[in-house]
Amino acid sequence: MSVLDSKIPEGPIDRKWSDYKNKIRLVNPANKRNIDVIVVGTGLAGGSAAASLAELGYNVKAFCFQDSPRRAHSIAAQGGINAAKNYQGDGDSVFRLFYDTVKGGDYRSREANVHRLAEVSASIIDQCVAQGVPFARDYGGLLDNRSFGGVLVSRTFYAKGQTGQQLLLGAYSAMSRQIGKGKIRMYTRHEMQELVVVDGKARGIIARNSVNGELERHSAHAVVIASGGYGNVFFLSTNAMGSNVSANWKIHKKGAQFANPCFTQIHPTCIPVSGENQSKLTLMSESLRNDGRIWVPKNIEDVEAIKQGTKKPTDLTEDERDYYLERRYPSFGNLVPRDVASRAAKERCDAGYGVNATGEAVYLDFAAAIERYGKEQAHVQHVESPTAEDIYKLGKGVVEGKYGNLFQMYYKITDDNPYETPMKIYPAVHYTMGGVWVDYNLMSTIPGCYVAGEANFSDHGANRLGASALMQGLADGYFVLPYTIGDYLADDIRTGAIPTDTTEFDEAENAVRSHLERLIDVQGTKSVDYFHKRLGKVMWNNVGMARNEKDLNSAILEIQNIRNEFYSNVRIPGKIDELNPELEKAGRVADFLELGELMAIDALSRNESCGGHFREESQTPEGEAQRKDDEYGYVASWEYSGNPSEPKLHKEDLVFENIKLVQRSYK
Amino acid sequence: MKLNLKIWRQNGPQDKGEMKTYPIDGVDGDMSFLEMMDMLNNQLVESGESPVAFDHDCREGICGMCSLYINGEAHGPDRGVTTCQLHMRKFNDGDTIYIEPWRAKAFPVIKDLVVDRSSFDRIMNSGGFVSVNTSGNTVDANSIPIPKDDADKAFEAATCIGCGACVASCKNASAMLFVSAKVSQLSLLPQGKVEAKERVLNMVQTMDDEGFGNCTNTGACEVECPKGISLENIARMNREYLKGALTK
Known part of the structure; x- marks a missing residue:
């Protein structure tokens, strides 16, 4: 077994990054002009990396499959972004953010990476404000904060429920400036199909122009993959329809190892599934748990009455309700981390207390918050002896100001008014902590191939805390990668432009063409969605919120069967050389059909519970996740062997020098 | 059904x-x-x-x-x-x-229902940004207090999703609502004021070059905008444009 070299710098944890930066090799500005970098994906990680690299002087080529870089799925992030600013003076610090993130990740992330993330977090806020990102402010004109799950301080910066949108538009504007200057060449409606490796180094990609179907060759001295997560392997998830694993999967098949693929985040507060034709799930931001209380009826008779429509949730008195998170976790209450909240909802619904027709929904209730804010406002506005109606009106105004767009979104989707009746929510696939293995420099096991943001595995361990994805995406793109990539590119100042008329490019292009032809030539009877939905059901039932040996083994066989059927019975209309959305989907689903199996294999090999990975065989007497640090205190990194069913396992042992491993408790 | x-x-x-x-x-x-x-x-x-x-x-x-x-x-x-x-x-x-x-x-x-909206990106490339490098060596985020009202207004303008419904709804196919949303966001914030004049002149020029029509104040864009971007932004952009054009 080869040893994975994480290249973590020597020294005390709080000096590692600054000492390393002082020693890293730099490329002089004149030489940067002769170096090309490809960035795949224009979300927070890719967009910020492209802009920063261009500002530094490199020639950047950026690619996205959407019609504009501004549409990457980071735009849909709602709640906020963490930073150790301690503006609230509530005891926050870089160490505390570092500690919370490692603990929140259930001790399956790399200490050095997480500490660096916490260190640069404050700069992100400064940077974004300088770009004109309109964060929420208080009446004194200073930045406002809120609290997120799994922490006891308020360190989350936000812009209503649209923080991701505002941050992405900030990165997009930084990109726009460089596109205007000609330092970034932007390729929209282009999808990466293959990585080109020359003499062992990543030197380019083959991309398909989706408008005319042409396969294009693009060369560079380094390739950055920032293509996001792979939650769509479950078919139904909160990801955008186009979110996919393909860029990651192509580099995996070319030699990049894939780490902890089974670490999936199931977000507790999503709008429940309504029917068979549903194409995606919608998240209701975790920020709602600041003010919303989660409950199900205490008595099973009330559950039945609600399902039959003879009772409404608002008919139930306080003592007929089971606020199960507050009951089980008194110190964190409704703000326990996502994995804990999701499992608790599943536990109640499995016990028969789910409140909708499918039995898979719990209430998220704002009545108490509306009353509390209403009373506060009545006091502030000197309303004497306010009526219940006055209080409701005033309180509703405050809640609307904080979460208005989320409430409107909920209303539009469900036709229920959440100001009057509690929201119904249920867990759904939201984020993937696993991803391509990278070292401290964010370089994969292919020299010159870097991976940033959700696409890599490094910072969130087995469970990501809320408001940390935005932080990591921008940290990687603005403040980490632009430095670390210089160390590698310093060797390329005399290389000159990489030619594309070489055997390596010929072979890569031919491989892509024959793969696409193979797909389109099947001419079977079933649509791509048919296979994707079947895969999704297997993943959700067997590789979802709770996993066990028997189900995982059967998932592996089922996925193999679906994959075989896909290649013998899928029907893709149209041609390769035209705009063909079905062909694009087919390419992505083909990769999901291989990834899904790897996720099941990884989940099977990790016979412990940690964070979002819950093995039924490994739980505490109270039903909490039971880690086995002695046996599984490592990163599982998988090498592609040529056959998707036989990946090869490599291990990176996780060493904790600054944080003591304990059973995670939020009680 | x-x-x-x-x-x-x-x-x-x-x-x-x-x-x-x-x-x-x-x-x-x-x-x-x-x-x-x-x-x-x-x-x-x-x-x-x-x-x-x-x-x-x-x-x-x-x-x-x-x-x-x-x-x-x-x-x-x-x-x-x-x-x-x-x-x-x-x-x-x-x-x-x-x-x-x-x-x-x-x-x-x-093809079919798919249109090319890259003209929107080109308008942004001509000035829809604050010219600050992403070095992280800027001032502390709280060193410039911004009145909540201004920050809220800037946020409302910034919620534009760039879908193009305003252009599609307008009988002149004008992009004024889209462009004015970005101009407003940045001109309301101190960070964007430094280059406000140049920004509005460049963005309007690109908008015209791309073949968008003129605004005749019918207000259809505001009605159809999925994010409720207000016509006030167009008025603000007109003021900014006039200021920029007269004092250039």
């Missing part, structure tokens, strides 16, 4: 294009409009016909990629939503629904 869909089909930019009729059955009210389109496309694929090409991605009303002109309205009959958030409960059994692409000179059709 049963519906009769009349959909614009156009094979490529040079193709003439025409409306074609597709009956569809089994649509339920909880489906989103695009899920209804998915259902139609799966039926078309499995019966050997070519599916309808349309743009979409996040399906939660924020990416701005979906773009259908439904029964003569951008994003259809509901207010404050994009097409992906429009639900079939807004329609009745037996309805005929007309589905067309955005129509504007600056948004040429690529």
